[in-house]
Amino acid sequence: MPKAKKQRTPSSESDSGPEDRNPPANKKAKESSTKSDAGDGPTTWTLEGLRQVRINEFRGRKMVDIREYYEKNGENLPGKKGISLSIKQWKKLLEVAEEVTRAVED
Template sequence: MPKTKKDSSSSDSDSGPEDKTPAKKSKTGNGKGASGSSGDNHNGPWTLEKLRQVRINEFKGRRMVDIREFYEKNGEILPGKKGISLQPNQWKKLIELAPEITKALGD
């Protein structure tokens, strides 16, 4: 059955490469701005480890915090399917829960 509406899904998370706004491409993958602080780059990317990054993206007109695994192809860093996009209120809730989660980890 063909889709007639783009808003047929109620989920705000995306699955990666089919996003309307492609992630910024980097030929080096060196994670500039990856020190964990925003520095001069207020929209990231911030590297968690290797090719796992946090970025601020726009999806369907909404700003989202995108936590995603990337991969390298032909010298370009591209977004993969493994990841999650959080709405600002979801991100704030996660930050609010972070101390409790850290305690549960035992670290």
């Protein structure tokens, strides 16, 4: 007697992949984080060459992003070299900045 085939439900197919727990940020939020439309000051500062500090939003949280960018097709894109700091981490960095400066100068 032939075995009955089991029907697969669409959610159990092996090629469906895991469901995204956190959907990606929409493009509008990403675009608004690189330039200030309100005219209340810049959200991007150039440190040197293509090294920049930007204020970004990631998963609903503001982050201070210090990153090296690269140019491709006339557009500056973020590279792998860099760090994103939460506001708490940024404030802590500012607290110790004077100590770090003294240590570097010694």
